[in-house]
Amino acid sequence: MSPTTTTYLGIPGYVIFWGLFVLVLALFAQRAYKLWSLVRLGGPDSRLDGAGSRIKTMLLYVFLQKCSLRRVTPRDIAGVGHLFIFWGFMFFMVSYLIYIFIGDGLGMAELIRNSAFSIVYSYILDIAGLLVLGSILWAAVRRYIVRPVRLEPTAEAAYILALISILMLSYFSIEGFFLNISPEPSTPVRQFTANIFSGMDKSVQAGLFTGIWWLHYGLILGFLVFIPYSKHLHIMSSPFNVMFRNLKHRGALVPIDLEKTETFGVDRIEKFTWKQLLDGLSCTQCGRCQAACPAWNSGKPLNPKKVTIDLKELLLETGPSLLKMKGTGNKQPTGSEAPAGSTSTEAPHHPDMVSQVITEEVIWECTTCRACQEECPVLIEHVQKFIDMRRHLTLERSQVPETALNALKSIESRGHPWRGTTVTRTDWTKGLGVKTLAEERNVDILYWVGCTASLEDRNIKVAIAMAKVLQRAGVNFGILGNEETCCGEPTRRLGNEYLFQMLAMKNIETFKNYGVKKILTSCPHCFNTIKNEYPQFGGEFEVIHHSQFLAQLLAQGKFQIDSVPFGIATYHDSCYLGRYNDVYDQPRQIIKSIPGLKVVEMGRRRNKGFCCGGGGGRLWQEETIGERINHLRTQEALDTGTKVIATACPYCLQMFEDGLKAKNADEAVKALDLAEMIEAATAKRR
Numbered sequence: 001m002s003p004t005t006t007t008y009l010g011i012p013g014y015v016i017f018w019g020l021f022v023l024v025l026a027l028f029a030q031r032a033y034k035l036w037s038l039v040r041l042g043g044p045d046s047r048l049d050g051a052g053s054r055i056k057t058m059l060l061y062v063f064l065q066k067c068s069l070r071r072v073t074p075r076d077i078a079g080v081g082h083l084f085i086f087w088g089f090m091f092f093m094v095s096y097l098i099y100i101f102i103g104d105g106l107g108m109a110e111l112i113r114n115s116a117f118s119i120v121y122s123y124i125l126d127i128a129g130l131l132v133l134g135s136i137l138w139a140a141v142r143r144y145i146v147r148p149v150r151l152e153p154t155a156e157a158a159y160i161l162a163l164i165s166i167l168m169l170s171y172f173s174i175e176g177f178f179l180n181i182s183p184e185p186s187t188p189v190r191q192f193t194a195n196i197f198s199g200m201d202k203s204v205q206a207g208l209f210t211g212i213w214w215l216h217y218g219l220i221l222g223f224l225v226f227i228p229y230s231k232h233l234h235i236m237s238s239p240f241n242v243m244f245r246n247l248k249h250r251g252a253l254v255p256i257d258l259e260k261t262e263t264f265g266v267d268r269i270e271k272f273t274w275k276q277l278l279d280g281l282s283c284t285q286c287g288r289c290q291a292a293c294p295a296w297n298s299g300k301p302l303n304p305k306k307v308t309i310d311l312k313e314l315l316l317e318t319g320p321s322l323l324k325m326k327g328t329g330n331k332q333p334t335g336s337e338a339p340a341g342s343t344s345t346e347a348p349h350h351p352d353m354v355s356q357v358i359t360e361e362v363i364w365e366c367t368t369c370r371a372c373q374e375e376c377p378v379l380i381e382h383v384q385k386f387i388d389m390r391r392h393l394t395l396e397r398s399q400v401p402e403t404a405l406n407a408l409k410s411i412e413s414r415g416h417p418w419r420g421t422t423v424t425r426t427d428w429t430k431g432l433g434v435k436t437l438a439e440e441r442n443v444d445i446l447y448w449v450g451c452t453a454s455l456e457d458r459n460i461k462v463a464i465a466m467a468k469v470l471q472r473a474g475v476n477f478g479i480l481g482n483e484e485t486c487c488g489e490p491t492r493r494l495g496n497e498y499l500f501q502m503l504a505m506k507n508i509e510t511f512k513n514y515g516v517k518k519i520l521t522s523c524p525h526c527f528n529t530i531k532n533e534y535p536q537f538g539g540e541f542e543v544i545h546h547s548q549f550l551a552q553l554l555a556q557g558k559f560q561i562d563s564v565p566f567g568i569a570t571y572h573d574s575c576y577l578g579r580y581n582d583v584y585d586q587p588r589q590i591i592k593s594i595p596g597l598k599v600v601e602m603g604r605r606r607n608k609g610f611c612c613g614g615g616g617g618r619l620w621q622e623e624t625i626g627e628r629i630n631h632l633r634t635q636e637a638l639d640t641g642t643k644v645i646a647t648a649c650p651y652c653l654q655m656f657e658d659g660l661k662a663k664n665a666d667e668a669v670k671a672l673d674l675a676e677m678i679e680a681a682t683a684k685r686r
């Protein structure tokens with residue numbers, strides 16, 4: 001007995017079934033084509049390299065749900081539920097395909113019903129169905145009762161949860177009715193369901209079997225039509241988004257070809273690349289990025305999830321008219337031609353993306369900490385979009401927050417962002433016997449001091465400590481002194497790609513002139529830029545951060561460490577050292593090498609570390625909305641009961657100094673760089 005072999009008002013069931021199936025496929029294909037056309041509005045981005053790596057990523061992130069399984073909070077195991085639902089659906093999809101193409105769809109269900117494969121698969125489906133049902137119940141409790149802030153109790157989510165529940169319940173009902181109508185050995189779960197209905201009249205059961213069968217397959221077909229119009233669009237798009245992920249180093253922003261580019265940055269949705277547009281269509285709206293974002297956590301308008309969804313909606317709203325304009329050969333005016341507040345004379349109804357859709361405030365609030373990307377289960381790339389929009393604001397509209405603009409002007413005119421400093425780049429070396437390469441070029445390693453450690457009062461102490469430690473370890477090093485200039489990192493993160501490239505090329509030329517091979521930095525921002533971004537301009541050098549170098553010197557027994565009465569220390573992971581460059585262990589090895597020092601960890605650490613608030617050029621911007629990010633992070637550190645907040649970044653150090661003062665804790669707790677800690681621990685044996 002099969003609903004597809006039954007005749008309804010003279011029409012065979014399989015005709016109705018196939019008619020519906022073909023109609024649904026046509027609607028699905030039409031929508032998929034439309035979405036594909038919208039994605040193709042974006043600019044080029046070559047993502048076809050590294051096929052093996054792309055397939056591996058697909059397997060890990062889609063089939064094994066690598067990122068979903070990562071906990072947002074220590075008690076959050078929702079990813080397991082998502083894994084059950086995903087795999088449960090995969091098993092059901094396979095069963096649908098089998099039944100559509102071999103079984104019920106062609107009226108041959110009886111042929112496969114009692115095969116060995118069918119029996120084994122029945123057990124699999126039963127387990128899958130129960131796990132899906134349990135996970136859906138759990139998801140409903142989380143979304144509507146427990147309610148983590150990142151999950152919104154939307155009507156669409158309720159509809160989807162209800163739909164999946166009905167699908168699973170109808171599946172078990174169908175199997176139960178079938179067993180009562182055509183008794184045969186079956187699984188315990190099916191037998192259990194059959195027992196529930198066994199008191200009913202057989203003819204009623206047969207009618208219910210047919211009705212629920214059509215309901216079940218009708219819902220599946222309806223789901224197929226609904227998916228591309230809903231947030232569950234990610235089921236279609238996210239596997240591609242994951243597959244076409246960025247395979248270049250995550251610390252390197254995409255360069256602009258200044259020779260060939262007419263307008264800079266992105267002010268309209270279609271100026272993003274196709275991959276950036278696909279990002280929006282792939283968002284699962286899970287809110288993991290939001291939960292990790294320091295800006296959102298400190299009460300600022302920036303929410304990376306909202307930005308992603310807003311850009312997706314902008315594409316869906318304005319994309320069709322853009323496609324029409326593309327078809328007629330019309331062009332929108334370029335960003336520089338478009339007055340602020342309106343983008344186009346030909347599409348006047350399109351809002352200005354970088355002021356009305358994503359506000360300037362939001363664009364400048366990003367610290368580029370990458371916490372959002374680290375958490376995103378479908379590998380959406382948020383940071384490059386913020387930088388692209390900043391590039392437009394900076395280079396096309398000169399709309400840069402005043403304090404950041406001052407820093408940019410200072411870098412352009414004086415080679416560093418610290419206006420008002422009264423010292424020069426070499427003042428800190430007085431009495432230390434540190435040589436510049438101009439004085440002695442025959443060195444093993446160039447110590448790239450960086451603007452902040454050279455010129456900012458608190459961080460100068462780190463440069464001094466670093467030089468002393470290097471000398472104690474017998475390292476043959478030199479500095480560039482007044483030939484050192486800003487590495488360009490803040491300029492690039494503030495959107496001034498033009499200035500960045502000038503600085504990068506100047507520094508690369510200086511390195512090459514001195515035959516520099518190996519560079520030591522104490523700033524993770526300089527480290528990331530010189531190591532990962534300078535190669536874009538022909539600057540390939542061995543670059544090492546001082547935490548790595550000090551750990552190496554320790555391992556080589558280059559100095560003896562004595563105990564220092566620091567008491568308790570906690571280490572704060574710098575975003576550009578940790579999330580961007582995977583340097584997590586060496587800083588901890590250094591602290592742990594100090595005898596008698598008790599090391600405590602903050603809850604948010606390593607790749608889940610919480611930004612200090614100073615990256616992405618934020619160090620040179622006012623922070624007037626919400627709580628200060630550094631105050632939040634300082635409090636997290638203080639909550640551990642620490643006496644020392646250990647850092648490996650000049651920006652973080654400044655942020656903690658400020659945070660400790662704001663919390664009146666600067667007497668009891670010290671913020672120290674790793675170099676200062678090692679300098680103190682080796683001072684007895686100078």
Ligand code: SF4
Nearest residue numbers: 293366367369370372
């Ligand atoms: S990079 Fe950091 S600050 Fe920027 S949106 Fe992502 S999580 Fe928020």
Ligand code: SF4
Nearest residue numbers: 283284286287289376
């Ligand atoms: S951008 Fe990624 S992490 Fe954020 S809501 Fe979308 S899928 Fe989730």
